Amino acid sequence: MVLETFLPLVIETLTFFSIYLICSSSLNLQQGYTGISNLGLFFSISSGAYVIAALPTRLAVWLYGIDMDFVYQNALVVSLLNEKFAKDAFTPTILLVITFFAAMAVGWSLGYAFTYLSLRLTETYLAVFFLCVAEAIKIFGENFIPLAGGPNGILLPNFFIWLGNYSWIVQSIFFIVIPFIIFAVYEKIAGSPFGRILKAIRENELALQCLGRNTVSFKLKVMAFTSAFLAVTGVLVSLRMRSVVAGTFDRVDYSFWPWLMMMLGGAGNNIGCLVGTFLCIIIRRVVYWLKFYLVFLPVDIMWLEYILLGLAFMLVMIYKPEGILPEKVHKLKSLNESDHKKVVEQVRL
Amino acid sequence: MDPIIAASIVASSVIGLMALGFTLQFITLKVPNLAHTTICFSSAYMPLSFWLFGINPYLALPLAFLTGSLLSWILYKFLAFLRTRGTGPVGQMMSSLAFGLIIYGVTNIYADYLSYVLKAWARTFTLANADIKLFGEPGIVLLAPISLVALTTFFHLLLTRTKFGIAIRAIVQDYSLAATLGVNTDRTLGIAWFIVGGIGGLAGAVWPFWFSVDPWTGPRMLSDIFAACVVGGLFSVYGSILGGIIVGGMEILLLWGIALNVGVWITSYRPIIPVIIAAITLLIFPKGIMGSIEAFRERRK
Numbered sequence: 001m002v003l004e005t006f007l008p009l010v011i012e013t014l015t016f017f018s019i020y021l022i023c024s025s026s027l028n029l030q031q032g033y034t035g036i037s038n039l040g041l042f043f044s045i046s047s048g049a050y051v052i053a054a055l056p057t058r059l060a061v062w063l064y065g066i067d068m069d070f071v072y073q074n075a076l077v078v079s080l081l082n083e084k085f086a087k088d089a090f091t092p093t094i095l096l097v098i099t100f101f102a103a104m105a106v107g108w109s110l111g112y113a114f115t116y117l118s119l120r121l122t123e124t125y126l127a128v129f130f131l132c133v134a135e136a137i138k139i140f141g142e143n144f145i146p147l148a149g150g151p152n153g154i155l156l157p158n159f160f161i162w163l164g165n166y167s168w169i170v171q172s173i174f175f176i177v178i179p180f181i182i183f184a185v186y187e188k189i190a191g192s193p194f195g196r197i198l199k200a201i202r203e204n205e206l207a208l209q210c211l212g213r214n215t216v217s218f219k220l221k222v223m224a225f226t227s228a229f230l231a232v233t234g235v236l237v238s239l240r241m242r243s244v245v246a247g248t249f250d251r252v253d254y255s256f257w258p259w260l261m262m263m264l265g266g267a268g269n270n271i272g273c274l275v276g277t278f279l280c281i282i283i284r285r286v287v288y289w290l291k292f293y294l295v296f297l298p299v300d301i302m303w304l305e306y307i308l309l310g311l312a313f314m315l316v317m318i319y320k321p322e323g324i325l326p327e328k329v330h331k332l333k334s335l336n337e338s339d340h341k342k343v344v345e346q347v348r349l
Numbered sequence: 350m351d352p353i354i355a356a357s358i359v360a361s362s363v364i365g366l367m368a369l370g371f372t373l374q375f376i377t378l379k380v381p382n383l384a385h386t387t388i389c390f391s392s393a394y395m396p397l398s399f400w401l402f403g404i405n406p407y408l409a410l411p412l413a414f415l416t417g418s419l420l421s422w423i424l425y426k427f428l429a430f431l432r433t434r435g436t437g438p439v440g441q442m443m444s445s446l447a448f449g450l451i452i453y454g455v456t457n458i459y460a461d462y463l464s465y466v467l468k469a470w471a472r473t474f475t476l477a478n479a480d481i482k483l484f485g486e487p488g489i490v491l492l493a494p495i496s497l498v499a500l501t502t503f504f505h506l507l508l509t510r511t512k513f514g515i516a517i518r519a520i521v522q523d524y525s526l527a528a529t530l531g532v533n534t535d536r537t538l539g540i541a542w543f544i545v546g547g548i549g550g551l552a553g554a555v556w557p558f559w560f561s562v563d564p565w566t567g568p569r570m571l572s573d574i575f576a577a578c579v580v581g582g583l584f585s586v587y588g589s590i591l592g593g594i595i596v597g598g599m600e601i602l603l604l605w606g607i608a609l610n611v612g613v614w615i616t617s618y619r620p621i622i623p624v625i626i627a628a629i630t631l632l633i634f635p636k637g638i639m640g641s642i643e644a645f646r647e648r649r650k
Binding site (some may be wrong): 298 | 571
C-alpha cells in the first residue's frame with residue numbers, strides 16, 4: 001500500500017529532477033565553464049518540443065495511411081495512432097529515434113545560428129539577446145498552428161504503448177537514464193582538455209586568443225552542442241506530458257529555475273549543479289503541495305512560487321554566491337626529481 | 350487622428366522613456382537591469398486602482414512615479430551591496446531578474462486581489478475609457494510625446510548643467526577615479542536610479558490609457574526596450590531614446606502595413622518584430638545609430 005502510494009511520487013520527482021538536470025548542467029557548461037550567459041535556454045528546449053510536435057506523428061500518419069489532418073483532428077488521430085502503436089513496436093521506436101536526432105539537429109543549428117549572430121555583444125547583453133530570441137520563438141510556436149497546434153497545443157500518441165503494462169515503468173527509466181547519460185558526457189567534457197580551454201575562455205579570452213586559439217569557434221561549438229542536448233530535454237518533457245503546448249516553455253520554468261539550480265549548487269561544478277537541481281526540485285514540489293492546503297486564500301498561490309524563486313536567488317547571492325559546492329581549483333602537483341630531469345632533457349632537445 | 354498613427358506615437362514615447370532608464374542604469378552599473386520593465390509596468394496598477402475607487406486615474410501618476418522610483422532605488426541598493434561583496438556583472442544581472450520576479454509575483458497577487466475581492470477586470474485591462482479629451486483627441490496622444498520631450502530635456506539639462514550631472518558622467522567614465530576625486534558615487538547613483546525608475550514608472554502608468562496591460566506586459570516588453578537600446582546604441586542615453594521612438598513606431602506601423610497586405614492574423618506575431626529589428630541591427634550596424642555616428646566622427650578626425 002505504502003509502496004503503491006509513494007513509488008509513483010518518487011519516480012515522478014526523479015523524472016522531474018532528471019529532466020531539469022539536463023537544463024542546469026547544459027547551462028553550467030555554457031555559463032559555469034565557458035562564461036556564455038544564456039537567459040534564453042528555453043529556445044533550444046522549445047525547438048525540441050516543436051520537432052516532436054511536428055515530425056513523428058505526421059510521419060506516422062503518412063506511414064499508416066491515415067487520411068486525416070493531424071493538427072485539426074488531433075484527438076482522433078492520436079487515438080488511432082495509439083491503437084496502431086499498441087500492435088507495432090518497430091514504427092514508434094524508429095520514429096522516436098528519428099525524432100531525437102532531428103531535435104538535436106534543429107537544436108544544434110539554432111544554437112549555432114543565434115550565437116553567431118550575437119558574438120559582438122558583451123556577456124550581459126548577450127544574455128538579454130538570447131532571452132529575446134527565445135521569447136520570439138515561443139510566440140511563433142504559440143501562434144503558428146501547423147507547428148504545435150498554436151495556443152491550445154497538440155496531443156501526442158504514446159510511443160511506449162506497445163510495452164503494455166510495462167509502458168509506464170520503461171518510460172520512467174528512459175526519462176531518468178537519458179539525462180544521466182548527458183550529465184556523464186558533460187562531466188567527461190569538464191575534465192578533458194576541451195573543458196580546460198573552456199575555463200580559460202571564461203577566465204581570460206584575450207590571453208587565449210593571443211596564444212593562437214580561435215575562441216569564437218569554441219563558443220560556437222559549446223552553444224551548438226548544449227543546444228542539441230537541450231532540444232532532447234524538449235522532446236523528453238513533451239513525451240512525459242504526452243502533449244506540446246508552446247506556452248509552457250517559458251522563461252521562468254526553463255531558464256530562471258535552471259539558473260537558480262546552477263547558482264545554488266555552484267557554477268563551474270557539475271556535482272554542485274546536481275545538488276542544486278535536487279534542492280530546487282524539492283522546493284518546487286513543496287510549493288506544489290502547498291497549493292492544495294492554501295486554497296482558502298483569495299489569490300492564486302502559484303504566484304508565491306515566483307516570489308519564492310526570486311527570494312531564494314537573492315539569498316543565494318547574499319549568503320552563498322559561490323554555491324553549496326564551489327568550483328574546485330585544480331592545482332598541478334609539484335614535479336618530483338625524475339619528472340624534473342625529463343622536462344629539462346626535453347627542453348634541451 | 351488615425352488610431353494607428355496615434356498608437357505609434359504613444360508606443361514610441363513610452364518605449365523611448367523606458368529605454369532612457371534602461372540605458373542609464375546599464376552604463377552606471379554596467380549591468381542590464383532586467384527588472385526595469387517589470388517595475389515600470391507594475392506602476393500601471395496605480396491608475397487602475399484610482400479609477401476603481403472613482404478617482405481620475407491621471408491623479409495616480411505622481412504615485413506611479415514614486416512607486417517606480419522607490420522600487421528602482423531599492424534594487425540599486427541591493428545591486429550596490431552585491432557589488433561591494435565582489436559579485437560580478439552576471440550575478441548582479443541575475444539578481445535584478447530575481448527582484449523582477451518578486452515584483453511580478455506581487456503584481457499578480459494584487460491583480461488577483463482586485464479581480465476576486467473587488468470583482469474588477471484587473472488581469473487584463475485598459476483605461477482608454479477613462480482618458481480625458483484634449484483638443485478633441487484622447488489626452489494620452491498629446492501627453493505621451495509631451496512627457497517624452499519634457500523629460501528628455503529635463504534629463505539633458507540635469508546631465509549637462511548641474512554638478513549632479515557632471516558627477517554621473519564622471520562615474521560613467523571611470524567609477525574608481527570619480528570616487529577618488531570625492532564624488533559620492535553611492536548617493537549619486539542612488540539618485541540617478543531613483544529618477545530614471547520614476548520616469549519608467551510614469552511611462553508604465555500611461556501605457557494602459559491606450560494599450561491593454563496585464564502583469565506579464567512588463568517582462569514581455571523587455572524585448573522592445575532591448576531592441577530600442579540596440580538600435581540607438583548600447584551605451585548612449587540619447588541613442589536609446591531615439592531607438593525607442595524608432596522601435597515603438599516601427600512595431601505599430603510596420604505591423605499595420607504588413608497586416609493590410611497579408612491579413613489580420615499577422616498581428617499576433619507583433620512581439621517578434623523588436624527581436625527581428627535587434628537581430629538585423631546587430632548584423633548590419635552592431636554599434637547602433639549613435640555608435641555609428643561616433644565611429645563616423647572618429648574616421649573624419
